[in-house]
Amino acid sequence: MSEQIKPKVLITIFGATGDLAKRKLYPSIYRLVRNNTISRDFAVIGLARRDWSNEVFRDNVKESVEQAFGECERLDDFASHFHYQSFDVTDDTAYDRMKELVEQLETQYDTEGNRLFYLAMAPEFFGGIANSLQEYGLKETPGWTRLIIEKPFGHDLESAKELNNQIRAAFDEEQIYRIDHYLGKQMVQNIEVIRFANGIFEHLWNNRFISNIQITSSETLGVEDRSRYYDDSGAIRDMVQNHILQMVALLAMEPPISLTTDEVRSEKIKVLRALRELDLEQVHEHFVRGQYGAGVLDDEEVVGYRKESEDLVFSNTETFVAGKILIDNYRWAGVPFYIRTGKRMAQKQTRIVIEFKDIPMNLYFKSEREHHPNLLVINIQPDEGIALYLNAKKSGSEALAEPIELSYKQGAMPAINTPEAYEKLLYDCMIGDATNFTHWDEVALSWKYIDPILEVWEKEQPNFPNYESGSTGPKKSDELLSQDGNHWWEV
Ligand code: NAP
Numbered sequence: 425m426s427e428q429i430k431p432k433v434l435i436t437i438f439g440a441t442g443d444l445a446k447r448k449l450y451p452s453i454y455r456l457v458r459n460n461t462i463s464r465d466f467a468v469i470g471l472a473r474r475d476w477s478n479e480v481f482r483d484n485v486k487e488s489v490e491q492a493f494g495e496c497e498r499l500d501d502f503a504s505h506f507h508y509q510s511f512d513v514t515d516d517t518a519y520d521r522m523k524e525l526v527e528q529l530e531t532q533y534d535t536e537g538n539r540l541f542y543l544a545m546a547p548e549f550f551g552g553i554a555n556s557l558q559e560y561g562l563k564e565t566p567g568w569t570r571l572i573i574e575k576p577f578g579h580d581l582e583s584a585k586e587l588n589n590q591i592r593a594a595f596d597e598e599q600i601y602r603i604d605h606y607l608g609k610q611m612v613q614n615i616e617v618i619r620f621a622n623g624i625f626e627h628l629w630n631n632r633f634i635s636n637i638q639i640t641s642s643e644t645l646g647v648e649d650r651s652r653y654y655d656d657s658g659a660i661r662d663m664v665q666n667h668i669l670q671m672v673a674l675l676a677m678e679p680p681i682s683l684t685t686d687e688v689r690s691e692k693i694k695v696l697r698a699l700r701e702l703d704l705e706q707v708h709e710h711f712v713r714g715q716y717g718a719g720v721l722d723d724e725e726v727v728g729y730r731k732e733s734e735d736l737v738f739s740n741t742e743t744f745v746a747g748k749i750l751i752d753n754y755r756w757a758g759v760p761f762y763i764r765t766g767k768r769m770a771q772k773q774t775r776i777v778i779e780f781k782d783i784p785m786n787l788y789f790k791s792e793r794e795h796h797p798n799l800l801v802i803n804i805q806p807d808e809g810i811a812l813y814l815n816a817k818k819s820g821s822e823a824l825a826e827p828i829e830l831s832y833k834q835g836a837m838p839a840i841n842t843p844e845a846y847e848k849l850l851y852d853c854m855i856g857d858a859t860n861f862t863h864w865d866e867v868a869l870s871w872k873y874i875d876p877i878l879e880v881w882e883k884e885q886p887n888f889p890n891y892e893s894g895s896t897g898p899k900k901s902d903e904l905l906s907q908d909g910n911h912w913w914e915v
Contacts, residue, residue, distance in 0.1 A: 431854035432465040434526060434535040438513060438553060439545035440470025440481070444574065448605075449544065450485045451492035452847035457502055461851055467533040469525060471511040481508035505533070513549050519560035526562065537567030540853060544574055551590030558594035570853055572601045575666055576657060577862075580878055581871035588864055597864060601853045606667040607860040608845030608852075611804040611834070615674045615776070616688075618802065618810060625800065626679070628780065630755045635797065636910055638762045638777040639671055641804075642769035644721055646893070647743070651733045658741040660713070660874060660881075663765040669696065669870045670862065672761050675776065676751055685859040689866070696869035700750040707880040712900040714744030715886070716768040719893030726768065726893045740886050743767040746901035747877075748908075760908060764901055768893040774804035777913045788815065788825035796827035801915055809833035813915065829915075 435453065437445050456462045470481050482503035489496055496502075509525055511518045530537060541557060543550050550573055556562075563569045573591070578584025591600060606612050619626050628634065641663060647654045654662065670692075677691035702710055717728035729743050730736050744766030751761065780798040789795045799813040811831035818826040852860055891898040896912070905911050 429855050430461065430463040431538060431851075432463040432533075432535045433538045433540050433854050434467050434469065434530055434533065435540045435542060435850075436469040436471065436522075436526065437542045437544055438471050438511075438549070439543070440508065441472040441474045441476065441484070442544055444544045445470070446484065446488040447492075448846045449542065449850075450488040452844075452850055454489045454493070454496065454499075454502055455844075455847050456851060458497070462854060465534045465536075466505060467529045467535060468506045469522070469529065470506060470508045471513075471522065473510060473512050475510050476508050478506070478508050482506050513545070513553050513556070516556065519556050519562065523560055523562055530565075535567070537565035538854075539563075539565055539567065539569045540572065540850075541570070542572045547574070547576055547578075547587065551587055554591045554594040563594075568599075568856065569595075570599050570601055570856075571595050572603055572850075572853055574603055576661055577602055577666075577867050578871060579656075579661065581868065581875050584867055584871050588867070592864075598858070600864075601849075601858060601861045602864075602867060603849055604666050604670055604860075604862050605845045605849065606804075607670060607862070608847075608849040609804060610844070611802060611808045612671065612674065613860070614810075615671070615802060618800075619675075620679050631757055631759045633781055634759055635779045635781045636760045636762060636905075636908075637675060638779070638913060639668055639675075639764070639775075640777075640912070641668060641765040641774040642771060642896075643767050644769060644772045644894075646716065646726065646768045647729060647732050647736075651736055655736060655739055655741045659743055659745045659765050659767070660877060664745055664747070664763065665870050665874045666862070668763050668765060669699075669873065670866070671776065672699075672749060672751075672763070673866070675778075676756055676761070678755070683859070685857060688859050689863050693863070693865050693869065694753075695751060696866055696873070698751050698753040698756075699869070699873045700752050701873065702876045704876055704880050707877050710749075710904075711745065711747040711877050712898060712904055713742035713881060713886060714746075714766065714891045714898040714901070715739070715741065715888035716743050716766070716891055716893045717889030719768065719895065721768065721770075721894040728889050728893070729768075730889065740888060742881070742886070742888075744769075744891060744897045744901070746897060746904055748904055760910070762905055762910070762912070764897060764912070766891075766897050770894055770896055772806065776802040776804070777915065778802075779910070779913065788817075788823060790824065799913060799915060801913075803833075807833055811915070 439445055485503050485506050486499050543553060578587050619629060673692040673695045676695045680687040680691045715729050719726060730739055746764035749761040778800040782797050786792060786795050796815055801811040803809050809832050811829050813827050813829055815825040816828045818824045
């Protein structure tokens with residue numbers, strides 16, 4: 425992070441009593457302040473319906489920071505910058521009160537009129553809030569105004585367009601920061617560096633040398649206490665439409681002419697435009713869905729999705745998706761991008777495997793089956809790092825080879841949805857760098873790709889559950905690759 429710009433800012437969090445604010449936002453703001461990344465001239469307004477006082481709010485903020493980092497320095501001083509207002513976003517009269525508080529704190533903390541509004545609430549409120557911020561003059565300030573919006577951005581293309589139109593009626597595209605916390609992760613950002621700073625990869629990064637690319641994002645956890653949200657969404661909306669397609673775009677894009685937001689985005693958008701759209705009758709050939717049944721994980725028996733809560737007894741929501749994505753451009757024609765994501769899987773991992781094409785003759789292995797293609801593995805979590813699988817001579821006299829692994833680990837990093845990702849993204853927003861946020865065109869193109877899959881799945885009754893907890897997903901996910909002569913790499 426740049427040491428030069430230390431933004432002064434007033435952050436207003438809608439949904440300040442919620443889970444996201446507590447687990448991610450407060451620890452992230454704490455680190456930004458403690459590391460001197462942002463100015464000490466900052467203040468935070470927390471808004472939610474609960475009838476909290478400033479003291480209760482501050483105790484909550486302190487607790488969340490301590491839960492994240494243990495005992496911390498100058499926590500009381502930090503928390504004193506937090507102010508709470510009980511606020512129902514559907515009540516128009518509340519915005520006048522909020523404006524008064526905003527103006528008072530701006531003077532008190534000398535934040536130069538820089539306003540960051542963070543919508544950490546259910547998406548059905550986003551349009552109304554944006555509209556009221558405009559209507560009640562909360563955007564009128566000598567500083568900048570930016571709006572961070574949490575996922576999900578819509579339920580399908582149509583609803584996403586509607587939401588976007590509502591928000592765009594009040595805010596310009598440059599003021600809107602649609603968050604995808606995967607894009608805040610160091611190893612995801614590293615995809616670009618690995619590609620564009622290394623000749624040995626970038627020269628080979630195309631359909632002449634790459635056989636296929638695999639992206640896996642799996643969790644061992646089940647739906648936990650998020651069943652209401654999750655059951656409405658499912659794995660394809662929760663993971664594929666946003667995080668996974670963003671990773672596809674980063675892996676497949678052309679080198680940008682510079683690292684500016686516009687150049688990087690424009691290359692990503694070109695990839696999303698080149699995704700081969702699926703006809704309804706092709707959906708089954710390319711996508712597999714699943715829902716977990718009971719099983720054993722870490723020696724413990726766990727129940728199936730439909731038994732997780734009373735509301736889920738008849739649920740047809742998918743907790744697993746595997747897909748084969750094709751990109752119709754010169755670089756990628758014929759190279760499948762296989763993706764899979766699921767809950768209650770054998771392993772917690774987010775990993776990209778790039779499988780290079782084989783050499784034409786096998787001189788050094790006893791059988792084709794032992795032959796190991798070269799793989800580049802990018803581990804996003806846990807164990808952030810990269811590994812390269814090569815073949816080298818086996819010790820002994822025979823002229824035989826064996827696969828070896830060259831690996832680099834970034835050190836013990838915490839899990840994916842960490843405060844670090846939010847911290848980076850909050851800071852980027854404060855300095856006006858939108859590179860790691862999603863532009864509307866990216867959101868729209870992603871939904872356009874996903875919509876036919878949703879349409880087919882919604883019409884058909886799935887045969888769920890179809891994979892055991894603690895497994896690698898339904899059998900059909902393996903078949904998706906085996907029909908192309910490939911298989912998932914569990915390296
Ligand atoms: P949550 O725990 O249910 O929090 C919702 C917040 O909204 C609460 O503070 C609630 O407080 C407030 N609220 C609800 N109705 C309100 C109203 N009419 N007026 C004012 N405040 C109201 O939800 P969350 O898990 O924090 O998620 C927030 C957003 O982040 C969602 O869009 C979610 O999809 C997204 N997200 C969450 C996570 C995560 O890890 N939690 C991860 C990624 C994305 P009161 O009840 O006190 O009003």
